[in-house]
Amino acid sequence: MDQGAAQAVSEAESEEFGTTATWAADSIERLGPVHALPAACQGSGSPEALHWLCQELALQPGRRLLDVGAGIGGPAAYAREETGVEVDLVDPMPQACAAAERIFGLPALVGDAGKLPLDDRGHDAAWSLGVLCTLSDQPAALAELARVVRSGGGIGLLVFVRLAQRQRVHMPDNDFPAWRELRDMLDDARLDLVHEHRLKDFGAPDAGWTARADRVHDDVRRHHLRDPRWQRAERQRKAVETFVDEGLVEGVVLTCRVR
Ligand SMILES: C[S@@+](CC[C@H](N)C(=O)[O-])C[C@H]1O[C@@H](n2cnc3c(N)ncnc32)[C@H](O)[C@@H]1O
Numbered sequence: 001m002d003q004g005a006a007q008a009v010s011e012a013e014s015e016e017f018g019t020t021a022t023w024a025a026d027s028i029e030r031l032g033p034v035h036a037l038p039a040a041c042q043g044s045g046s047p048e049a050l051h052w053l054c055q056e057l058a059l060q061p062g063r064r065l066l067d068v069g070a071g072i073g074g075p076a077a078y079a080r081e082e083t084g085v086e087v088d089l090v091d092p093m094p095q096a097c098a099a100a101e102r103i104f105g106l107p108a109l110v111g112d113a114g115k116l117p118l119d120d121r122g123h124d125a126a127w128s129l130g131v132l133c134t135l136s137d138q139p140a141a142l143a144e145l146a147r148v149v150r151s152g153g154g155i156g157l158l159v160f161v162r163l164a165q166r167q168r169v170h171m172p173d174n175d176f177p178a179w180r181e182l183r184d185m186l187d188d189a190r191l192d193l194v195h196e197h198r199l200k201d202f203g204a205p206d207a208g209w210t211a212r213a214d215r216v217h218d219d220v221r222r223h224h225l226r227d228p229r230w231q232r233a234e235r236q237r238k239a240v241e242t243f244v245d246e247g248l249v250e251g252v253v254l255t256c257r258v259r
Contacts, residue, residue, distance in 0.1 A: 061084035064085070064123045072103060138175070142189035198253075
């Protein structure tokens with residue numbers, strides 16, 4: 001195993017992705033399991049995009065998918081349910097790993113995208129959704145994805161790319177790459193781009209899915225509204241939404257193949 005270097009996770013990120021993971025899991029337990037998938041798909045929030053990725057990566061029983069930056073496990077649970085693929089999860093937040101286990105019974109390793117605790121070429125496919133732009137060393141994370149997936153295997157990414165100058169989309173703990181930079185990083189990591197789609201080109205989730213996700217969000221807000229950790233996480237979430245609404249950043253869903 002020739003691993004890269006772990007990337008620093010700031011205190012704000014621990015709050016945004018760690019503490020809130022436990023709160024979301026608590027809320028899903030309060031409201032019932034029908035809320036689990038919609039509330040736990042925190043990167044794309046789009047079942048249509050996940051369905052497309054499952055097809056593109058040819059996920060099926062007997063194959064292994066790795067989810068890097070898996071959060072509380074929604075996308076991995078979706079893939080397992082839709083395709084029967086075996087899934088492994090990695091996230092640096094112990095609370096997120098515990099939540100994925102608690103909500104979906106999914107195996108989750110505490111680990112870092114830049115230094116995955118996994119053998120070379122042990123997976124048929126991997127995805128990392130809404131994670132890359134939170135990383136300080138994005139090339140290292142892409143190189144690690146290429147290392148742990150077999151040659152010819154598929155990798156799916158949801159990345160928020162920058163459509164404006166870097167200083168206009170400055171946000172602590174985030175660095176949105178421009179499309180050109182992302183393409184260069186993929187190439188340097190020996191990943192061949194296969195297909196790409198704008199996130200907004202996928203259909204919006206149906207009303208039931210959105211309502212269940214919103215119920216969990218509202219429930220967490222009701223319980224933690226006055227907690228500065230909730231307020232800070234909410235500001236981060238809204239900042240990305242505002243960049244997208246203003247056309248400064250856009251979500252791109254893409255697949256590539258390991259050379
Ligand atoms: C926006 S959430 C997306 C979660 C999940 N991929 C999804 O789509 O629901 C970003 C995730 O990236 C994880 N993350 C942050 N820094 C990371 C790192 N250095 N390595 C791996 N994952 C990281 C966070 O803990 C969080 O779970």
